[in-house]
Every structure is written in structure tokens, then in C-alpha cells.
Amino acid sequence: VQHLVVDEMPRQMKPGLENLNDGVIAIIMTIILLEIPMPKAGYGGYFYFIRNIAVFLVSFFIVAEFWYENRQFLMLVQKATKQIVVLNFLFLATLSMIPILTKWLMQTPNRLAAVTYGVVQLLVQLFNYWLFYSGQKQTFRDQQSYRLFFDRIIVLRLISTLGVNLLLIILAILSPNFSIVAYIASPIISLLYPESL
Amino acid sequence: VQHLVVDEMPRQMKPGLENLNDGVIAIIMTIILLEIPMPKAGYGGYFYFIRNIAVFLVSFFIVAEFWYENRQFLMLVQKATKQIVVLNFLFLATLSMIPILTKWLMQTPNRLAAVTYGVVQLLVQLFNYWLFYSGQKQTFRDQQSYRLFFDRIIVLRLISTLGVNLLLIILAILSPNFSIVAYIASPIISLLYPESL
Amino acid sequence: VQHLVVDEMPRQMKPGLENLNDGVIAIIMTIILLEIPMPKAGYGGYFYFIRNIAVFLVSFFIVAEFWYENRQFLMLVQKATKQIVVLNFLFLATLSMIPILTKWLMQTPNRLAAVTYGVVQLLVQLFNYWLFYSGQKQTFRDQQSYRLFFDRIIVLRLISTLGVNLLLIILAILSPNFSIVAYIASPIISLLYPESL
Amino acid sequence: VQHLVVDEMPRQMKPGLENLNDGVIAIIMTIILLEIPMPKAGYGGYFYFIRNIAVFLVSFFIVAEFWYENRQFLMLVQKATKQIVVLNFLFLATLSMIPILTKWLMQTPNRLAAVTYGVVQLLVQLFNYWLFYSGQKQTFRDQQSYRLFFDRIIVLRLISTLGVNLLLIILAILSPNFSIVAYIASPIISLLYPESL
Numbered sequence: 001v002q003h004l005v006v007d008e009m010p011r012q013m014k015p016g017l018e019n020l021n022d023g024v025i026a027i028i029m030t031i032i033l034l035e036i037p038m039p040k041a042g043y044g045g046y047f048y049f050i051r052n053i054a055v056f057l058v059s060f061f062i063v064a065e066f067w068y069e070n071r072q073f074l075m076l077v078q079k080a081t082k083q084i085v086v087l088n089f090l091f092l093a094t095l096s097m098i099p100i101l102t103k104w105l106m107q108t109p110n111r112l113a114a115v116t117y118g119v120v121q122l123l124v125q126l127f128n129y130w131l132f133y134s135g136q137k138q139t140f141r142d143q144q145s146y147r148l149f150f151d152r153i154i155v156l157r158l159i160s161t162l163g164v165n166l167l168l169i170i171l172a173i174l175s176p177n178f179s180i181v182a183y184i185a186s187p188i189i190s191l192l193y194p195e196s197l
Numbered sequence: 198v199q200h201l202v203v204d205e206m207p208r209q210m211k212p213g214l215e216n217l218n219d220g221v222i223a224i225i226m227t228i229i230l231l232e233i234p235m236p237k238a239g240y241g242g243y244f245y246f247i248r249n250i251a252v253f254l255v256s257f258f259i260v261a262e263f264w265y266e267n268r269q270f271l272m273l274v275q276k277a278t279k280q281i282v283v284l285n286f287l288f289l290a291t292l293s294m295i296p297i298l299t300k301w302l303m304q305t306p307n308r309l310a311a312v313t314y315g316v317v318q319l320l321v322q323l324f325n326y327w328l329f330y331s332g333q334k335q336t337f338r339d340q341q342s343y344r345l346f347f348d349r350i351i352v353l354r355l356i357s358t359l360g361v362n363l364l365l366i367i368l369a370i371l372s373p374n375f376s377i378v379a380y381i382a383s384p385i386i387s388l389l390y391p392e393s394l
Numbered sequence: 395v396q397h398l399v400v401d402e403m404p405r406q407m408k409p410g411l412e413n414l415n416d417g418v419i420a421i422i423m424t425i426i427l428l429e430i431p432m433p434k435a436g437y438g439g440y441f442y443f444i445r446n447i448a449v450f451l452v453s454f455f456i457v458a459e460f461w462y463e464n465r466q467f468l469m470l471v472q473k474a475t476k477q478i479v480v481l482n483f484l485f486l487a488t489l490s491m492i493p494i495l496t497k498w499l500m501q502t503p504n505r506l507a508a509v510t511y512g513v514v515q516l517l518v519q520l521f522n523y524w525l526f527y528s529g530q531k532q533t534f535r536d537q538q539s540y541r542l543f544f545d546r547i548i549v550l551r552l553i554s555t556l557g558v559n560l561l562l563i564i565l566a567i568l569s570p571n572f573s574i575v576a577y578i579a580s581p582i583i584s585l586l587y588p589e590s591l
Numbered sequence: 592v593q594h595l596v597v598d599e600m601p602r603q604m605k606p607g608l609e610n611l612n613d614g615v616i617a618i619i620m621t622i623i624l625l626e627i628p629m630p631k632a633g634y635g636g637y638f639y640f641i642r643n644i645a646v647f648l649v650s651f652f653i654v655a656e657f658w659y660e661n662r663q664f665l666m667l668v669q670k671a672t673k674q675i676v677v678l679n680f681l682f683l684a685t686l687s688m689i690p691i692l693t694k695w696l697m698q699t700p701n702r703l704a705a706v707t708y709g710v711v712q713l714l715v716q717l718f719n720y721w722l723f724y725s726g727q728k729q730t731f732r733d734q735q736s737y738r739l740f741f742d743r744i745i746v747l748r749l750i751s752t753l754g755v756n757l758l759l760i761i762l763a764i765l766s767p768n769f770s771i772v773a774y775i776a777s778p779i780i781s782l783l784y785p786e787s788l
Contacts, residue, residue, distance in 0.1 A: 009269060009272060012272050013265075013268060013269070013272075016215065016219065016268045018607065018610075019215075019216065019219045019610065020219045020222065020223055020264065022607065022610045022611045022614050023219050023220050023222075023223030023224075023417070023420075023614050024223045024226060024227060025611065025614075026223075026417075026611055026614030026615045026617075026618060027223060027224065027227045027230075027614075027618065028227065028230075029615060029683075030615060030618045030619065030622070030687060031227070031230060031231065033618075033619075033622060033687055033691075034231065034622065034625065036691060038691060038694060038695050038698070039695060039703075039704075041699070043703075046703060053688065056687070057684055060680070060683075060684050060687070061680065061684070064680045067611065068604075068673075068676055071604060071607045072600060072604070075600060075603050075604075082265075082390075085265055086388060086389060089257070089258065089261045089388070092226075092257075093254055093257050093258070096227060096230055096253070096257070097250065100230075100233060100235060103235060104235050104236060107235070108235075108238070112236075112240075112243060113236075191677060191680075192677060193673075206466060206469060209469050210462075210465060210466070210469075213412065213416065213465045216412075216413065216416045217416045217419065217420055217461065220416050220417050220419075220420030220421075220614070220617075221420045221423060221424060223420075223614075224420060224421065224424045224427075225424065225427075228424070228427060228428065231428065279462075279587075282462055283585060283586060286454070286455065286458045286585075289423075289454075290451055290454050290455070293424060293427055293450070293454070294447065297427075297430060297432060300432060301432050301433060304432070305432075305435070309433075309437075309440060310433075403663060403666060406666050407659075407662060407663070407666075410609065410613065410662045413609075413610065413613045414613045414616065414617055414658065417613050417614050417616075417617030417618075418617045418620060418621060420617075421617060421618065421621045421624075422621065422624075425621070425624060425625065428625065476659075476784075479659055480782060480783060483651070483652065483655045483782075486620075486651075487648055487651050487652070490621060490624055490647070490651070491644065494624075494627060494629060497629060498629050498630060501629070502629075502632070506630075506634075506637060507630075
């Protein structure tokens with residue numbers, strides 16, 4: 001029974017976790033779509049519609065990029081232990097806020113919106129890397145060289161993520177409008193970038 | 198044919214049941230997200246936004262904890278017989294009400310809200326344990342010792358669940374405000390707790 | 395290539411069809427949930443809330459019963475040919491209307507609502523049986539006895555479904571209020587019934 | 592590690608991509624359903640309801656047809672490389688706009704709506720074919736004859752798609768009302784057509 005609970009259950013839990021993630025992220029990706037009203041008559045109504053579509057597209061691709069990273073990181077997870085499940089929920093919970101914060105940032109680009117966005121995006125990335133680190137520990141438990149390789153990747157990524165995000169948060173305090181461009185551009189650039197690992 | 202209907206179909210039905218569960222629970226987890234309006238200008242609007250986010254997060258993690266338990270319990274199910282399918286739908290139907298009841302409880306914490314929440318949460322847990330019990334009977338049909346082990350777990354859990362929940366419902370009648378803290382805290386504590394089985 | 399298109403693709407299409415079905419049906423099951431407002435102060439508001447929950451639960455279990463039947467029927471499908479895919483979409487499209495029609499029927503139980511509900515439910519069942527029939531033809535192509543067995547089941551079911559539904563539609567014209575009870579009760583009885591095949 | 596990142600990860604990513612697609616497309620298919628209000632009293636209200644249902648059904652089957660094509664095309668994909676993931680997200684993002692554009696086109700059939708619809712539908716198809724082409728290159732890397740066969744299919748389809756769509760866009764500029772019938776009819780005809788490949 002000990003074996004069942006400690007070993008077998010987390011192993012079987014993993015596909016379930018991925019499946020739930022896909023469902024939750026599919027909703028997060030499309031949630032802004034629900035709020036786009038039909039264009040009103042006239043070209044003014046049309047441009048307002050286009051702007052709404054632009055907000056949707058930005059939020060869509062930001063969440064898409066996080067989905068892609070998360071799926072890659074989960075590949076290294078063999079056993080969805082309770083710790084990994086909780087980390088994953090923290091990732092999903094913070095990710096859920098990205099669409100509404102993106103919308104806020106794009107519609108009323110002020111300091112408060114930019115700082116909030118920056119903090120939440122940093123949390124999303126930290127939970128995601130933590131997940132990566134936990135998975136990597138499981139997969140390469142006995143492969144010293146792999147672990148070192150991935151540890152170096154994680155440390156490098158973590159430093160750059162923390163650095164970039166803290167800089168962006170400071171930028172958001174000093175000059176919100178400028179930081180917005182960076183916030184919106186960075187995940188999209190990273191999505192279009194050849195390979196992320 | 199008898200064999201097909203009694204044995205093969207429930208066995209094939211099981212992954213479908215898990216998949217539907219993931220879909221329905223993904224929606225239940227994120228349903229409150231849809232109702233969070235963008236923060237209005239000023240710090241008052243921001244604090245109202247934060248409060249909405251807090252309600253969402255609480256509901257999110259409560260449903261997440263139930264998803265995790267349910268997935269664990271379904272692992273013991275080999276054949277999704279009609280009885281198990283119906284139990285599972287009763288679990289999902291009662292779980293569906295958790296987000297709106299959480300919101301109600303957090304926004305207007307009165308006796309009616311607290312008692313309703315308590316009764317629904319008790320039902321969710323009872324259906325979930327019943328599912329666990331049915332699955333356990335299937336898996337360990339011929340393994341007397343395992344069955345005894347799990348039967349003891351279920352009886353203990355059931356007694357503690359019933360006890361805690363009835364106490365909370367009484368508390369909700371006597372002092373609603375106090376019971377709310379307990380309602381919100383308990384599933385989150387249980388989620389953060391190392392292993393639940 | 396001929397072989398690939400005629401044989402391999404429909405075979406690989408099948409799990410995709412089931413997965414899409416689970417997603418679409420998860421949404422259909424929970425769609426009414428989105429429209430339930432939080433209870434307003436006072437017992438009047440509470441009873442209105444309970445009534446909304448009741449409408450949700452009825453619609454939830456009706457759709458759940460159709461999901462269960464559909465999943466059973468799809469088990470007999472080996473290759474999701476274009477014909478089966480189209481039939482399945484017709485099933486999903488008509489099923490999508492059940493929640494709003496259930497709500498309409500329960501809130502303003504008049505002749506128009508009852509007849510519309512009756513016709514749509516009949517269509518859902520016809521598309522579902524047609525799917526069953528197509529799947530059964532695939533699975534038992536060379537097993538004469540099985541085919542006869544299932545053909546008899548389908549013919550019997552079809553006759554009883556058509557008979558019951560046409561009677562209910564006539565009843566809906568003559569006495570809408572009475573037919574409503576029958577409409578709501580029948581799928582729930584069928585869900586709670588031991589085995590449906 | 593090189594091997595892991597270049598070969599193993601994209602291979603494992605593929606089922607995840609399909610699963611996310613199913614989730615996102617399930618939402619896109621049913622999104623209009625959320626906006627159908629219950630019929631108001633009287634036959635006028637009923638006909639308005641029927642019209643809303645008709646808009647939903649048209650959008651549902653158009654998206655369904657794209658889902659079917661996309662699932663077929665993804666069958667040829669062995670490894671979900673970053674390029675394929677990005678193409679797939681571009682497909683999903685443009686597809687997301689079909690429901691609201693269909694509604695717009697059916698409710699206020701003017702030139703602007705018809706041209707917008709035409710351009711978006713063309714993009715959806717181009718991203719989908721591009722996906723097909725990338726998948727085909729992977730699967731038949733070493734099978735010259737297959738590649739030639741599929742290349743010919745893709746070129747023919749691309750020419751006909753581009754031709755038909757550009758004609759429809761010109762038609763939309765000249766006579767919007769007429770083009771609408773063509774827009775709505777074409778994916779539905781293609782869905783009901785025996786085999787699409």
C-alpha cells in the first residue's frame with residue numbers, strides 16, 4: 001500500500017494533471033473572446049472591434065507561450081506528487097489572471113496596471129520554473145551530468161527571468177507606457193523564437 | 198454480448214469518465230474568472246478587484262483539492278459501471294455549486310450562506326467517498342487485507358468528515374462569521390498537506 | 395495512400411472525436427451554471443436561487459445521460475468515417491440546445507416550449523441511435539449473430555423512442571404542463587436505471 | 592540532451608497539442624451558445640430565438656469542419672516542433688474569430704462584415720494547409736512518391752482555396768449579400784461531402 005500511494009498513484013496522476021491543464025488553459029486562452037461585442041455600425045465601431053481583437057490576440061499568444069513551456073517542463077515530471085500538483089495549481093491560478101491583466105494594461109496603461117501585470121507574470125514564471133526543477137530532479141535522479149546540465153539551464157533562466165522582470169517592474173514604476181510594450185512583446189518574441197530550451 | 202456489456206463497456210468507459218471530469222472541473226475552476234470585471238480607476242477600484250481575485254483563488258483551490266481527491270479515488274475504479282457513473286455525476290453536480298456558494302459566503306457572510314455551503318460541501322465529500330468505496334471494492338475484490346486497510350481508511354475518513362462537517366454546520370448556525378474561516382481554510386490546508394491518503 | 399485515407403485516418407480520428415465530444419459536452423453540461431446569479435438577500439431571493447439550481451441540475455443530468463449513451467455507442471465505432479463525424483456533430487449540435495430549452499420549459503411551461511423541447515430531444519436521440527447503428531455495422535461486420543442481436547436492440551429502441559416521443563409531442567400540444575414532468579423525468583429515470591443496454 | 596530536445600520533446604508534445612486543440616475548439620464551437628437568450632413570449636420572440644439558433648448552427652458546423660480538417664492534417668505530424676506549435680496557434684487564433692464574424696455577417700450583412708469574414712477565413716485555411724504541408728514533410732521524408740502525391744494535393748488545394756477565397760472577397764466588395772450565402776454554404780457543403788482528402 002505504501003508503494004501504491006508513494007509510487008503508483010503519482011505516476012498515474014500525471015496524465016490527469018496534463019489533461020486538466022489543457023482544459024484550464026484552453027479556457028484561459030479563450031476567456032477574453034467571450035467579452036468581444038459585435039462591431040457596431042460605422043468605421044468607429046469597426047476600429048473598436050479591431051482593438052478588442054488585438055487585446056484578445058496578445059493575451060492568447062502570451063498564454064499559449066506559457067502553455068508550451070509548461071508542457072515541456074511537465075515532460076520531465078514522472079510522478080505527479082502532491083508537491084508538483086500544488087505547484088501546478090499555483091501556476092494555473094496565477095496564469096488565469098493574465099488575460100484580464102493584459103486587457104487592463106492595454107486599455108488603461110497606468111503604473112498600477114503595469115506593476116500588477118509585472119508581479120503576476122513573474123509569479124507565473126517562478127512557479128513554472130519550480131515545476132521544471134522538480135521534474136528534472138525526478139527524471140535525472142541518477143544521471144549526475146544531466147542534472148548539472150539542467151541545473152545550469154534553470155539557474156541561468158531563473159537569473160535572467162528575475163533580472164528582466166525586476167527591471168520591467170522598476171520600468172513600470174518609472175515609465176508605465178514604455179514597460180507595456182516590453183510586457184506584451186516579450187512572450188510573443190519568445191513564442192516565435194526557434195527553440196526555447 | 199453479456200460479457201461485453203457487463204465487463205468490457207464499463208472498462209472502456211473509465212478513461213472517458215476521467216476525461217469528462219477534467220473538462221467539467223476545468224470549467225468549474227475557472228467559472229468565477231468570467232465574472233471578474235476590470236479594475237475601475239482609483240485605489241478603491243483596485244482593492245475591489247483584489248477582493249474579486251481573492252474570491253476566485255479560494256474557489257479555485259477548493260475545487261482543485263476536490264479534483265485531486267477525485268482523481269486519486271478514480272484510480273481505484275477499474276470499471277465505470279452505471280452506479281459509478283451516476284455517483285460521479287452527483288459528485289460533479291454538487292461540486293459545480295461550490296464556486297457560486299464560495300462567492301456568496303465571502304461577499305455576504307450570513308447564516309443562510311454558511312449553512313448552504315456546509316451542506317453542499319458535505320454532499321460533495323460524501324459522493325466522493327462513496328466513489329472511493331466503490332472503486333476500492335472493485336480493485337481489491339480478492340485481496341482481503343487491502344480491503345480491510347482501505348475500509349478502515351474510508352470509515353475513519355467518513356466519521357471525521359461527517360463529524361467535522363456537522364460541527365461546522367452547527368457552527369454556521371450559531372456563528373456564521375467564524376464558520377466561514379473554517380470552510381475556506383479547510384480544503385486549502387488539506388491541499389497543502391503532504392499526502393492526503 | 396488509398397489505404398491511409400480510407401482506413402488509417404478514420405481509425406486515428408476516433409479518439410479525437412471522443413475527446414472533442416467530452417469537451418463540448420462538458421461545456422453543454424455547465425453552461426447554465428454561468429447564468430445563475432448569487433442569491434439576493436431574504437428568503438425570497440434564496441428560493442429563487444434554489445429554483446435556478448434545480449433548473450441547472452435537471453439540465454445537467456439530462457445531458458449527462460446523453461453523454462453516457464453516446465460514449466457507449468461510440469465504443470462500437472472502430473473508424474470515425476466522415477459519415478460518423480457528421481452524425482456526431484448533428485448529435486452535438488442538437489444536444490447543445492437542451493440546456494436552454496430545459497430552462498425555457500421549466501420557467502414558462504407553455505405549448506410552444508414543450509413541443510420545441512420534444513422535437514429537439516427526439517432529434518438528439520435519433521442522431522445518437524443512428525451513430526449506434528453505424529458503429530455496430532462496423533464492429534460486427536462479419537459476426538452475423540451479433541449484428542442481428544444489436545439490430546433487434548436498435549429497432550426496438552427506435553420504435554419505443556419514436557413512439558414515446560411522438561406521444562409526448564402530442565401530449566405537449568394537448569396539455570403542456572403534464573408533458574413537462576414526463577420530459578424532465580424520463581432521462582433522469584433512464585440515468586438512474588441499472589443498465590441502459 | 593540535444594537528442595532529447597530536438598527529437599523526444601516534439602514527439603511527446605504532439606498529443607498535448609491535439610488535446611489543447613480539442614479543448615480550444617470545443618469552446619469556439621459553443622461560444623455563441625452562451626449568448627442565446629431564452630425566447631420571449633409570443634411568436635415574434637420565438638422566431639427571433641430560431642434565428643439565433645440558426646446563427647449558432649452555422650457557426651458550429653463551420654468550426655466543426657475546420658476541426659475535422661485540422662485533426663486530419665495533424666495526423667501527418669510526428670513531431671510538434673516549435674514551428675508547428677506556432678502555426679497551430681495561428682490557426683486557433685484566427686479560427687476563434689469565426690463565430691463572432693459569422694454572427695456579424697448573418698445579422699448585419701454589409702460589405703465590411705463580408706470582407707472581414709473572407710480575409711479571416713482565408714487565413715484560417717492558409718495556416719491549416721501550412722500545418723498540413725509541414726506534417727507531410729515530416730511523415731514522408733524518405734518516401735519521394737508520397738511526398739509528390741501530397742505536394743500535388745496541397746498545391747491544388749492551395750490554388751483552389753486562394754482562388755475561391757479571393758473571388759469571394761471580390762464578390763464581397765461588389766455584392767456583399769450574395770457572398771454571404773457562399774461563405775456560409777461552402778464549409779457546410781465541404782463537411783457533408785463524402786471525403787475531404
